[in-house]
Amino acid sequence: MDAPLRQLVTAVGGYDLCTSEFVRITRQRSPEKVFYRFGPELKSGAKTASGTPFRIQLLGSDPYYMAENAKTAVRLGSPSIDLNFGCPAKTVNASRGGSVLLDEPDLIFEITQAVRKALPDDIPVTVKMRLGYRDPSVCIDNALAFQAAGASELVVHARTKTDGYKPPAHWHYLREIREALDIPVVANGEVWSREDWLRCYESSGCDQVMIGRGAVARPDLAMQLSDPDFEPWVWADFVKSLLEYWRILSELYEADGCSDHYRVIRVKQWLNQSRRGFEEAPALFESIKRLHRSHEMDEALAQLAQSNLS
Numbered sequence: 001m002d003a004p005l006r007q008l009v010t011a012v013g014g015y016d017l018c019t020s021e022f023v024r025i026t027r028q029r030s031p032e033k034v035f036y037r038f039g040p041e042l043k044s045g046a047k048t049a050s051g052t053p054f055r056i057q058l059l060g061s062d063p064y065y066m067a068e069n070a071k072t073a074v075r076l077g078s079p080s081i082d083l084n085f086g087c088p089a090k091t092v093n094a095s096r097g098g099s100v101l102l103d104e105p106d107l108i109f110e111i112t113q114a115v116r117k118a119l120p121d122d123i124p125v126t127v128k129m130r131l132g133y134r135d136p137s138v139c140i141d142n143a144l145a146f147q148a149a150g151a152s153e154l155v156v157h158a159r160t161k162t163d164g165y166k167p168p169a170h171w172h173y174l175r176e177i178r179e180a181l182d183i184p185v186v187a188n189g190e191v192w193s194r195e196d197w198l199r200c201y202e203s204s205g206c207d208q209v210m211i212g213r214g215a216v217a218r219p220d221l222a223m224q225l226s227d228p229d230f231e232p233w234v235w236a237d238f239v240k241s242l243l244e245y246w247r248i249l250s251e252l253y254e255a256d257g258c259s260d261h262y263r264v265i266r267v268k269q270w271l272n273q274s275r276r277g278f279e280e281a282p283a284l285f286e287s288i289k290r291l292h293r294s295h296e297m298d299e300a301l302a303q304l305a306q307s308n309l310s
């Protein structure tokens, strides 16, 4: 989720915290502009426009440079640092980043400890992991290694890298991890609705959840999870949020001098990812997928508003 979408979904509500997409760390100190690109919120007190706290996530395998870059992110305002040991992408794993490190328990300990030691005590270091690379039985040892290295919270995507994104998520492992650790464990994976969350809670015992694709597909998902009386959005609500997203993108990218083509692509991407959230989304996606220019998108969205909101 990028900054404009974070702005949009946190304005709907239900979120305690947002994490950036991972900032890839190699053997160098990344310039400040990289952190601001991944986290424009750093320029406004590390909060989204509606006041939800935001933090930076780092991904890499070199303990020294992970620590150095964590210091930069904190100096620029990130209130905590999250470390990514979950990414399944081939190119990332091939360069020794993300979930592939779950087969190297000594190294993940070293990385987490180096980052922990480099930061002031009041800045939490947290970890995002999958159950393992191929073998989920390593999850407890890895979780214990993160805790021993000083992580103060663990978000667990309840699948291995080999599982990819294939349902189901194996939430029951989280119960074992939670019982083995003293630090909070946050559940993640396949929560698309309040019913999913209740099943995840029952199976894992975790009382906190991190949502990824569901948050993109349904801007109101966090409200559905946090408030049993919340009335789930209907299509017209989503249409309004799409218009709002277009407005945010237009403001942001006009200020940055970014191409209008890029704005159009972002709207198409979001709509495509919303297929699972709203049954009307695929047809709308089909009708706009060949648009390239922002004036074409302006017209298409004006028509959409007219037929759905008037």
Ligand SMILES: Cc1cc2nc3c(=O)[nH]c(=O)nc-3n(C[C@H](O)[C@H](O)[C@H](O)COP(=O)(O)O)c2cc1C
Binding pocket: 001, 020, 021, 022, 057, 084, 086, 128, 157, 188, 189, 190, 191, 210, 211, 212, 213, 214
């Ligand atoms: C396109 C895409 C990009 C992702 N990027 C990140 C990332 O940068 N950092 C991260 O921790 N997880 C990332 N994830 C994983 C999600 O945070 C989450 O762990 C995963 O999708 C499972 O949760 P969900 O079923 O709620 O989506 C990404 C997932 C997708 C599909």
